[in-house]
Amino acid sequence: MIRLENLECTFDTGTPNAKTVIKNFNLRVEPGEFVTIIGSNGAGKTTLFNLISGSLMPTSGKIWIKDQDVTAHPEYKRARYLGRIFQDPLAGTASNMTLEDNMMITCKKGFKWPVISLNRKMRAYFRDQLIHLKMGLEGRMKENVSSLSGGQRQALTLLMMVLSRPAIALLDEHTAALDPRNAAIVMDLTTRFIREHRLTTLMITHNMNHAIAYGSRLLMMDAGEIIIDVAGEEKAHLTVPRLLEKFADIRREDFGNDEMLLTGGGRSGR
């Protein structure tokens, strides 16, 4: 479904501040996979999403979505296959427009012609869909989205994303800005929608428990690389302590390498 080949992304190339945020990145995500991604701040998780969605262009490497080389495609063209949800609940909806207008805009991907599609049938369809959220939003379709709470907006964004029938969902810490109760509600909706619509999903999270509990595959990123990639049986038996242990092992190895490099460099310098 998604294939990334030798992807590399450097900011401020050619200046002293040049920083490689994604390096030598190879990843293959099969249809129907639900991948959770964890990593510390600055590990390159969001940059990875920006590269996949096209809001950022890679310095080198190739990106395939649905067996199509989309490396050169602008964001709005790739959007046909992608549903992206951001951490900020305000990012997915237009505040000063009504709920039904928002849903009308998002229910179909692609260019919009000057035709009126928001009719009684469409409204009934939206109402049916909103009932599934169990938030009472079906009675507030003429209200502005700005009157909704953060949790409601994120749930609505999620629903709108699903209605637009993308092949791949990119969830960027979409529950991080919500209180625990709303986060749980939105997370429940997420798993339900992913199951019902068989969405291929990549989900960034800061919550290790979430990363382990949800999904069929887990990636840990550090300094722009995948350092842990577990799926299947191994993922099923993963616990937070074991994950931390694994992370520590890899890190120690890194330190070892660094030490060797340093001593080696020192010797040749003499």
Added chain:
Amino acid sequence: MLEGIFVEGLIYAIMALGVFFTFRILDFPDLTVDGSFPMGAVIMATSLTGGQNPLAGLLLAFGGGVLAGFVTAAIHNRLKVPHLLAGILTMTMLYSVNIRILDNRANLPLLRVDTVLTHVAAWAENRVPVEWAVLVFFILVVLIVKLALDLFFHTDMGLVFGALGNNEQMVRVQGVNPATLKLIGVGLSNGLVALSGAFAAQYQGFADVNLGQGIVVSGLASVMLGEFIIKSNRIGMLTLRVILGAILFKAIMYLGRFYGYYINMTPNDLKLIAGILIIASLAVTNYRRIRGKGGTAA
């Protein structure tokens, strides 16, 4: 005089609707207006003196405005130039273009040609007073433009325009190219502005390349005045209040012109008044927001 205020207000309301479209809906402060307004006027005047019928002239003027808007949007989209600069570039270039359209003249009188208004006057003769017929005519024209705009904003494309000014990322995620939308939006907006210029030329009886100086400011002042009259977010009300704002703005300018001498004011001060009106609107809006009453965002 009273119907004069209304007629001028209604003519400028068409321009103000265009300004409202770019400034408020698209969040694209478009200064092309200062060039596309006289462009509409000179296209209209040229086609009328060339023997075209008024309806064809209006269509040509609208089309010219759309092209002017395309140029601004294309400069902004293609060269990643800030929208203000893109508008100023087009506006400046249009000054020369407008003189070319007038065949190397700066103005063109419309005294002995048939305009839309002479047709209206001919119809009104012996039936109703001409001034009233003209007023009703412009009420109808503005009503048609307003209803067409309202209808447009209820279409799928119109809704995306609403989202674009609000949340461009959301539009892109939806698989719509914001650049294409800006092209269409700024084009339509300037089409309306040029249409307004075409009517203004016929009403005043001449077209002048300097007709557009500071017009974008008066359009913006109309939009802001309207926002004080009606608080709403229904599109029908939004367009209505722009029209009312334009009439109110003209009324204030009339007062300034006819009674301003009491405080030593001359017609030359009117642009200053327009600017101060905008600043005052911004200040009041700001004050309301601080007090948490939630005025319309400026």
